[in-house]
Amino acid sequence: MADNGGAERAQGAGPWTDLDRAPLDGRAITRALVNGPRASWAEVTVVPRTGSTNADLVAVAATAADRTAVIADVQDAGRGRHSRSFTAPPRSQVTVSALVRLPGISPDAVGWMPLLTGITVVDTLRSVCEVDAVLKWPNDVLLTGDRAPGKVAGILVEVAGSTPALTVVAGVGINVTPTAEELPVPTATSLRAAGAAVLDRGTIVRAFLRAFGTAVDEWRDSGWDTAGLAQLYRARCDTLGRRVRVTMPGDEVLVGTAADVDGHGRIVIAPEDGCAPVAVSAGDVTHLRAVPDAGE
Template identity: 50%
Template sequence: MTPRDASSSSSDSRWSDLGRPPLNVGSLRRALVREGSLWTGVDVVQRTGSTNSDLVARAVAGAVGEGAVLVAEEQTAGRGRLDRQWTAPPRSGLFFSVLLRPAEVPVARWGWLPLLTGVAVATGLSRAAGVDTALKWPNDLLVSVGGEERKAGGILAEAAGDGGVVVGVGLNVTLRAEELPVPAAGSLALAGAVGTDRDPLLRAVLRSLETWYGRWRAAGGDPLVSGLQEAYVAGCATLGRTVRAELPGERAVVGEAVAVDGDGRLVIATEEGVREPVGAGDIVHLRPA
């Protein structure tokens, strides 16, 4: 199916769920694309496979520059880490990708971009939705539903060629209990958000991302100078817990998550007294903090 702009002529399906109105692309552009802003363009499509894949392709083709934002009302092949699928009903969440080109920052520090995005999303949602969002290392967004920790979103960063990185965010906003793909999933609505209008939520998240990205880039990507490392640690639900890190090569490390180091890696203290930094892997929370 060819993606269509959400501001194009209406169809019956666009208003099939009156509780989930479409995004207003004109309003989003007026609010975000302005002189001096990081955001240089906002496109909204009704349906696509993956906003990350689409934006990577546009970036590689030279069709967009830094600050391009691509939003989908529905994703049919959204991807999380380890190629996990991410699906949700149309207009039930925020599914978007942004193109960043942090030329001033050493490539060795680009691994902070997913963590930076997590901090930005949590900060924006706290202000706009009144929901406390915790961060599970490295890229999951957690909310509390009935006192239980649930995953409401995730972040995926991919190289986009020629010094570009596409960062994608998937966030469940109005997903109902009967629509949850798995029992451990959640949404802002189920977490008691004071507002679930996706337009102001998206504006708040992108403005927060612009602020954090600008601060990090101005500091040359230094996580301490920019305040990013401190902010991430403060909001990270993984620290202080016993975890199992499932690593490449079918290896696992079990221990207490004690720190996030200067490279954005999770440091795990094992029972053998070893402190092992983990830069890539799947983290399982084994007990509450």
């Protein structure tokens, strides 16, 4: 995919007046990630508008180069887990999808890609934006603390093919500048609302793609070892040790303590009814208040 920076500046994403929501500089991003001394990506395209960056990459996965990324100034039909839609004011989010090939990976390990992506988003927000970011299993990114806590980023990872190697597309949406009034639900937040040190979308997306590429390289070089990845995940997962409610497929509900993440990336719940721990591979997790001790 060719750099779209020139067309972006010529056509823009429509009129804009908010200096905090200027269009992305596609040429600067490409220079940093594809052509610069720290280049680690084969192709990076910045588009003024698209329906879904994930859908764009999945559509060309068979022929796209390894380490191809699409970044959108405006995304009209973003999707989260379970095909949930999400929207935001134009140019208020980082919306990026990255295609990577995973030669030699075990099919059992592929389920770790959403968790690895979450680790990378958390580390980027902590180091670049200086916010208290954590993970809620499996890969929701939350901000904690007294100032505007809530979900700040969502992740959707899709398997896009198996030739010439197993290929995945990892999509990330980060709320950067939405105000409290612009956020879609009360449980959402943004970097602006949390007082982040950096709100420049170009800086954030460059840092994320560099970190994501490095994380995939390190995982590959480890032989796709999941034990080390699990340790990294546990250190960033705010769900562990909490009382939770998990709504599983079929509307089955499980309430208990999140005890661990197992070798397959599943959350292990110790049920409140005293039954044996249950490993959950898919479900919606709600953090609950602790049960008061008897006599409180």
